Amino acid sequence: MSVRYPVIRVREDNGRPKVLDGLVLCFFIRRKHTEINQAVWNSLQTYLRAIPSGVPGWYIDPESELRPLDEQGWAHIHWRILERPWGQACHVSLWQFEQEVGGYNFEYAGYQLDPLRFHDEKAASAIAFSLPTEYLLEHGPEKVRALAIELSRDLPFSSGYVSLAFVSPDVRWYAQREKLLPLIERYWGLDLYDINGTSRCIGTGARGAYWLTFLGQPLLGQLGGIEALRRELPFPEVSFQPLEGERLLLTLEEWPNPMDTREGLDVPQYRALARLLAPYLPEETIGLTSIFDRKNMGRWLRRFCLL
Template structure:
């Protein structure tokens, strides 16, 4: 199975690693930060329990500088998530490495969704966890799936997913985006994410069809619920797991698939699900080739709808 996953390393001219291969697990929640702060904190604790001790070593302070994630750092992060109910927004970035990109990272963008507090009426709170590909290969897809379920257990998500991805937290991939275009064209199952950007426009929508696709309300109801999706996705490799709170996990195959266009691809489950979700895709305000040209991001989001 290891041969299916490309080793991706995008470096600066000085040799610093800025983008690498891995997995990302993201969840989007259309509710106020104060309503989910405790659930976000417990989800972070579950992630820390699942990954090697000390994997997160740095955090980004309010000035945008990286600081060691020592006891004082954790005190700051706890206060920021749990004890600042008056804040209009709560952004947390925890990284494995300071100057390079590691496989383990945590990101959270929380908002008070009162129109007076948030400029974008389509905003949603968003949380993301990353894992290196080595974690998947060592522990297997069932452990990753179980971890995704545990991380999502208390989160009132409308949409979420787990996917093979270009791991580069906080949008650190953007200065190197031209190097990424050939990878995105070749691997249709390779996710490119920027949680803070997506969180400002996704609302209760969706972002695509993924190996693990989590559906909550109101999106699940808009898609016809469990029975409606069973009828639309009658593929033996697709599994349906109802979750508490009128939520659902769709699994498209045993392993996450990079969907390498140089191989003989089997795309029907991905295509059907992507087409069902397409009306709910956000208009992400970040261009792939230029900051101002967002049309190419829209085309990339719809890559599996053709």
């Protein structure tokens, strides 16, 4: 392996880290929460089997208070995802630590997707898992890739991705955004994510070109299908893996790439895929005020198109 990975610790004033280097595994699903809740629960169980016992260790309760994920906590999460009789929508957030950011986190935003509700018009349910960079270095990219496929197996996703990322669940990076800005500008291969914000506007689109890019329906069909993508992405680094349900996993290179702009960027496969996906990218409006206004957020999402 020749890739060098940055060690990132963006800390608040008391020294606790609020942003770490790591990986994020995200899927966007244009289905109602009540249609996918069992698949979401199954995917969460797959994640828990793959990571160290005892993490995540905390959850956010309906009053936005952090509670320990003990037996009672897990019973609440099970009830929240699967059992609530009025559960037309569902938001779950599981953190590794209480006071600082850790590498193992889970987030889910499930929606009613009522066509009569303005906010549901462009929404999609979304699920995100995170891993520390150490997991990748210990187990290698093939195990991460296999885990991503297993996590996606029951999810009827429209799109998804796995990427190096600025790991910070529930936008905990926001208070540290000024410290984060030079890192965002330097490392183009690290994703800045906010699944609640993205899920409100992504619909059946995609968020960009990533190390692992999952394409489901209708997006894969809109792109012309697997054979059309093979013609458009004739790069030796790119592999194509058909998945059940007319879905596809694109792997753009063997290892995820932090893309340090100080070392130059030579990633034509990312540029080519990004340009194909450009018409299907969301108009994100997450509040990055001092980092990105709406125009600059769109520019950042389309950064590979500009190479």
